[in-house]
Amino acid sequence: MVGKKRRSTKTLESLSTTPSDGVNGEKSECVDESYSSLLHPRPLATVSWSTSFWVALVFSYLIILFLISNWASSQLPNPSVCSVAAPAVDPSPKSHHKWLKAWKASPVVKGWKGARSFTRFVLRRKSKTTPLSALNSRYNSIAIPQASTSPPKISSLEQQLLTELATRVHQKCPDVLDRAKKVPWGGHGDASWWFPVGNHTKPKSLTPLGQKDGGFLLYGHYRILSKSLRNPRDLSFTHFPFRLCKTGCPAEQGVLHTLQWRETYRPWMMSPSGISENRIGWVYTRGFAKASPQNSRYGRHAMIWVRPGMHQTVDGMAYFRVILNTVDAAIAAALRDSHGRVGKFNAVIDATNYEWSKMPNIAHIKQHVTMLQDHYPDRLGVLLLINLSRSAEFFVNIVKNLLTKEVREKIMVLPHNKEKALAQLGAVVENEYIPDWLGGPDRFRFDGLHYYAKQQRMSEVDSRSFLVAMPYHAN
Numbered sequence: 436m437v438g439k440k441r442r443s444t445k446t447l448e449s450l451s452t453t454p455s456d457g458v459n460g461e462k463s464e465c466v467d468e469s470y471s472s473l474l475h476p477r478p479l480a481t482v483s484w485s486t487s488f489w490v491a492l493v494f495s496y497l498i499i500l501f502l503i504s505n506w507a508s509s510q511l512p513n514p515s516v517c518s519v520a521a522p523a524v525d526p527s528p529k530s531h532h533k534w535l536k537a538w539k540a541s542p543v544v545k546g547w548k549g550a551r552s553f554t555r556f557v558l559r560r561k562s563k564t565t566p567l568s569a570l571n572s573r574y575n576s577i578a579i580p581q582a583s584t585s586p587p588k589i590s591s592l593e594q595q596l597l598t599e600l601a602t603r604v605h606q607k608c609p610d611v612l613d614r615a616k617k618v619p620w621g622g623h624g625d626a627s628w629w630f631p632v633g634n635h636t637k638p639k640s641l642t643p644l645g646q647k648d649g650g651f652l653l654y655g656h657y658r659i660l661s662k663s664l665r666n667p668r669d670l671s672f673t674h675f676p677f678r679l680c681k682t683g684c685p686a687e688q689g690v691l692h693t694l695q696w697r698e699t700y701r702p703w704m705m706s707p708s709g710i711s712e713n714r715i716g717w718v719y720t721r722g723f724a725k726a727s728p729q730n731s732r733y734g735r736h737a738m739i740w741v742r743p744g745m746h747q748t749v750d751g752m753a754y755f756r757v758i759l760n761t762v763d764a765a766i767a768a769a770l771r772d773s774h775g776r777v778g779k780f781n782a783v784i785d786a787t788n789y790e791w792s793k794m795p796n797i798a799h800i801k802q803h804v805t806m807l808q809d810h811y812p813d814r815l816g817v818l819l820l821i822n823l824s825r826s827a828e829f830f831v832n833i834v835k836n837l838l839t840k841e842v843r844e845k846i847m848v849l850p851h852n853k854e855k856a857l858a859q860l861g862a863v864v865e866n867e868y869i870p871d872w873l874g875g876p877d878r879f880r881f882d883g884l885h886y887y888a889k890q891q892r893m894s895e896v897d898s899r900s901f902l903v904a905m906p907y908h909a910n
Contacts, residue, residue: 581817581845582863583727584734584777587654589643592668597657599670601648603687614694620778621767622703622891628652628694630775642776651775653690655813659841660686676809677839679907693810696908699901700806702763704891706898708753709760716881717746718757720765722868723772724781724816734773736816737765737780738864742872743827744788751799756898759806760890766814781816781863785873786827794830798910804837806908815842819863821849821856821873 589597604611615629629649644650660675661667670686679692713719723735739761748754765780820831835843849856857874869875902909 579817579847579859579863582724582781583736584779584816585727585729586642586733586776587644589654593657594643594647596661596668596670597644597647597650597653600653600657600686600690601650603670603685604649604653604690607687608691608694611691611694614698618694618697618701619767620703620770621764623767623771626767626770626778627775628697630770645776651778655778656686656689656693659812660689662841675812678805679809689809689812696806696810696901696905699904700759700908701891701893701897702756702759703767704893704898705760705887706753706756706893706895708750708895709756709898710883710887712746712748712750712753713757714883715745716883716886717742718761719881719886720761720768720780721879722865722877723769724864725862734777735769735865736777737769737772738868739765739780739782740870741782741784742787743784743793744786744790744824747793748795751796752899754795755799755803755806759803762807762811762814766811779814779816781819783819783821783860783864783873785821786824787822789824789827789830791826791829794826797833800834801837802908802910804834808839808842815845817863818846819849819860820846822851823848 608614612629612632615627616624618628620626620628630651631645631648644654647653656675660673663674663677664670664686665672665683672683673686673689674680674683675686675689676692680688718739718741720737720739722738724738726735727733762780766778769780770776770778820827823831831846835846849859853874857869860869860873860875864875866875868877870877870879
């Protein structure tokens with residue numbers, strides 16, 4: 436009892452000298468461990484050195500991601516088209532939305548979104564619904580609706596708007612038909628860019644689009660620009676093309692902007708560097724997809740086959756000219772096959788052996804993605820990816836961030852299992868056109884001299900003249 440009283444009456448100073456040990460090295464009963472830590476905290480340096488290191492590392496990582504994504508998301512210039520009036524400004528903007536638009540367009544938000552996307556890619560978070568980890572959940576069945584086209588159902592309002600759009604184009608550019616004859620799809624006169632020419636009577640073989648002046652061409656533009664119309668019945672204000680018409684412009688500007696681009700860029704022509712860039716045939720068009728089961732006689736999509744892992748990019752401008760030339764040729768083939776009704780294509784990209792070093796320059800990617808979205812609206816049916824590597828998946832994520840929601844929904848990844856992938860391909864493509872390097876019967880071998888024998892040629896200077904004529908596409 437006496438010992439206990441002595442221990443209990445020890446002063447605070449004596450406890451502070453030996454907080455955990457009693458007399459003769461015995462464990463003290465009157466000092467709690469937590470109280471002891473308050474009396475004698477451990478030195479700060481021994482606790483926080485590693486924590487400070489990791490905090491500094493994380494902050495440095497986020498700052499670097501912010502700077503990179505902010506640089507990559509820089510906007511292109513927005514000049515008006517020489518043959519079209521400058522984009523109109525919305526006469527009645529909603530003032531209470533200005534601050535929200537400004538905030539969304541700020542570098543802070545763009546940098547954060549880029550850093551978040553890149554971080555998710557690094558962590559490789561796999562979701563059951565993302566098309567980069569598995570087939571999209573909406574396409575669990577073997578059929579893919581976007582891989583074929585059925586006769587569209589055009590409402591009376593849409594028919595009126597298409598007629599009005601054609602009228603607005605003719606009023607703005609009276610010589611549009613003469614200019615359109617010089618820029619046919621694929622460079623072939625039998626695949627007119629403006630189709631059909633003039634209004635027609637109503638034979639049973641023609642659809643409502645075939646009866647409208649430029650119906651098939653204008654319907655593709657209308658399907659995209661209608662999503663950004665301020666008034667569904669008014670074609671005087673839209674935001675398509677999306678970068679050119681940020682502040683709004685009339686609907687006909689997108690059509691005339693494409694006409695000017697085709698006159699300047701001439702995608703059906705190939706330069707010497709372009710032919711050299713595709714000498715081994717890493718991209719080509721061949722064959723057709725299966726027709727729609729609802730109307731097999733309406734038309735089929737042309738097929739484009741891409742193997743980017745076969746080729747090391749030498750000239751970025753020539754690299755994408757090869758792609759645009761192939762797209763233009765595929766659309767021409769689909770139009771000839773369907774008598775001008777279906778000018779669409781499907782693409783299959785086999786990413787075998789694709790590496791970081793084979794990735795094109797990010798500036799060239801942005802430049803030509805803009806061309807594809809502005810001048811080939813509603814031309815893509817479906818984009819099938821197979822044998823994705825880590826490098827290829829990273830490249831797809833970069834491109835996806837530059838695409839609209841409608842285009843992103845058309846991108847699908849085939850299963851890694853070869854039998855399942857072949858079955859999926861067989862549901863989309865005519866069996867005779869599936870190449871043997873994907874398990875099909877087609878033994879086609881690319882021969883550059885034969886493939887480009889009928890292609891129109893252009894000089895290297897002419898292939899880059901659009902950079903001066905259309906500075907909008909120069910960056």
